[in-house]
Amino acid sequence: MKHYLESYWEIKLRNVQEALEANNFEVFLAGGPDEAREIVMQKILPTINPASISWGGSRTFRQTGLYDELKNSGIEIIDTYVKGMTREEVMELRRKALLVDLYVTGTNAITEDGFLVNLDMIGNRVGAITFGPKFVLVLAGRNKIVPDFDAAVSRIKGYAAPANAMRLGKKTPCTKTSSCHDCKSEDRICNVWTITEKSFPKGRIKVVLINEDLGL
16 A cells, blocks of 8 residues: 555646646656656657757756766767866856757746746856757756745745755855845845746656655
8 A cells, every 4th residue: 555645746746747738848757866867868868869968057967867877978968067167168168058959957946837936046047948958858856846936936035045055155144044135145146037837849848757855
């Protein structure tokens, strides 16, 4: 007999899948990080056959093992997170990353009615989701699901943004209090919002919903 929490999350994820699909996203369900990696490598990549790939800063992406898998895939990779580069070199690579065939990223929140909600520092990640790459792959743990837009904003400003600022070693008030202060710090990472209500064209954005808590 299934544990009640297994049933809960299976139903929740199926409902969110249906909502996203109604909004023209292509959606896959994965039981965990390993299955998510298999779905990407065995189902998604062979279908779109990308000649070039890049990604945003996503802990979920790393947790699935796709970082190492893609680096060794033989596909052209634009990795904007290689250590030792100057800021100018990083920014130039991030500009080039907007023209790849496939851009891989996480998301800050997914609403139960099938919207992606994101908040960025520079805008390269949300820019890629919005326009540029031929395809976008969003990897999302079940912890990213929220009831609605207000809950998405609350999750991002009250948890994801302060936690990410701490992870990145930013000198912002939220790293001291764990709460958003709507600060004016030069290190502020909360600058560019996007709400993706639908994928256009249909299927351009592919979402892998993972039945595990991953990322921030």
